Amino acid sequence: RKEVEQDPGPFNVPEGATVAFNCTYSNSASQSFFWYRQDCRKEPKLLMSVYSSGNEDGRFTAQLNRASQYISLLIRDSKLSDSATYLCVVNSSLSGGSYIPTFGRGTSLIVHP
Amino acid sequence: DGGITQSPKYLFRKEGQNVTLSCEQNLNHDAMYWYRQDPGQGLRLIYYSQIVNDFQKGDIAEGYSVSREKKESFPLTVTSAQKNPTAFYLCASSNRPNEQFFGPGTRLTVL
Numbered sequence: 001r002k003e004v005e006q007d008p009g010p011f012n013v014p015e016g017a018t019v020a021f022n023c024t025y026s027n028s029a030s031q032s033f034f035w036y037r038q039d040c041r042k043e044p045k046l047l048m049s050v051y052s053s054g055n056e057d058g059r060f061t062a063q064l065n066r067a068s069q070y071i072s073l074l075i076r077d078s079k080l081s082d083s084a085t086y087l088c089v090v091n092s093s094l095s096g097g098s099y100i101p102t103f104g105r106g107t108s109l110i111v112h113p
Numbered sequence: 114d115g116g117i118t119q120s121p122k123y124l125f126r127k128e129g130q131n132v133t134l135s136c137e138q139n140l141n142h143d144a145m146y147w148y149r150q151d152p153g154q155g156l157r158l159i160y161y162s163q164i165v166n167d168f169q170k171g172d173i174a175e176g177y178s179v180s181r182e183k184k185e186s187f188p189l190t191v192t193s194a195q196k197n198p199t200a201f202y203l204c205a206s207s208n209r210p211n212e213q214f215f216g217p218g219t220r221l222t223v224l
Contacts, residue, residue: 032211105155
């Protein structure tokens, strides 16, 4: 199956910093894209969907570049509570109209005082 | 409240035993998934089901079995054939191709 690649980090940044993560995918037929947040020993939770036009939710901005096959997540004004692992997910279509999600291995973010 | 439940939260198994992990959702989602996560690793797909009475193997299906007799339920059995079953098991559901929602997970430890 096609792959989804992320830099595992950790990204170690001070409070208030801006940090960006990229995620590349190899299947050009991929249909939908998401960023999830996973705290230690917890389940992943949806952070935001990623649309072709880009989308913003407060301090978080996600963008999709189909030509280069990557998605990005920008976090502005980092908070201590942003410390977590960020997973990118790519949904690709299979024959018969079904979809299969592929997860990246995650990027670890540590925000320090 | 709509959501996904998994039980038990912690499970201990002796070598050679089969165990079944429960996953139930009341979100009316068609698709359900089982993942395994090892420490410091990403999620690996075990099995998925796009519709009732149908399921497909994921990347690491060996030593596992599933059933999908009801839309709400997708139990996973970890058989004795799974050589290294100690891991964090996560169940998810979605209305494809939309985002997945995860249950709280089951931590399985083989003694």
